[in-house]
Amino acid sequence: MPDWVDGKVYFYADSGPRRLMDLFSVKWSSMVLHALWHWPEGRARPGELQRSLQGISKKMLLQTLKELEIRGLIHRQVFQVIPPKVEYSLTPLGKTLAGPIEQLYQWGLEHRQALDEMSENRRKHTEASASGDLR
Amino acid sequence: MPDWVDGKVYFYADSGPRRLMDLFSVKWSSMVLHALWHWPEGRARPGELQRSLQGISKKMLLQTLKELEIRGLIHRQVFQVIPPKVEYSLTPLGKTLAGPIEQLYQWGLEHRQALDEMSENRRKHTEASASGDLR
């Protein structure tokens, strides 16, 4: 579906896809969306999310949630209780995005072995270029 | 498809999806794959690609291509001529990944307007927090 000019793809100036990938550059955004999508009842608290997304820091989780909220992909519901309680859930728009993300993750699951080999190749390669020519 | 433990998703330790997203953290990798996927004949030269991926620098294009080659997602064919000629194309594995990427980009196209509003909201928000309380 790109625009073709002179037989070349002039596709990604400030197009939808490009902006979408900008969003993905926030490392954890797709995982948060994906986790919320799979969450029972579709609502999750920050603490729960952090425990699920192994390795994410509190800072990054909150930052990602804020980012997604501003962009209208997730909804933030505050309960006026002590201690504080907040629940996040996908907006209708967020839910439409969850589909493609699911597809992508599905690919990741199906090609787990290939992905392992990729990491392996990459490791070998960087090692080689690192040690190779010192003397 | 996550693994559920204690009702929480312990999904993304060093799973396929996580590794996949690592690959995507190379900003241009999905666009390069996508461009090659749409390219006539499925083979493209670096120069052509750079002209198509508006805004990519030579350095990043080459780096991305190398990365994708090492990972076995694209193939590099060298022609022994002067001046040098090289063509890149998707490997079979790369082609299977192109599908999900296409889906994602499709979403980006369909929700272009929403994505515009997202950027807008983000702009407003960061402006507000930047200027808001200085006086």
Add this chain to the structure above:
DNA sequence: CTGCATCCATAACGATACTG
């Protein structure tokens, strides 16, 4: 034309401490 190496700015990230 393809590819590599430097230098440099800045953006992303994590650890930690602190507030309500």
Add this chain to the structure above:
DNA sequence: CAGTATCGTTATGGATGCAG
């Protein structure tokens, strides 16, 4: 428990120059 702020490290990306 939710959220913010600060600091320091590392990764990312762009500009430029050079080589085959």
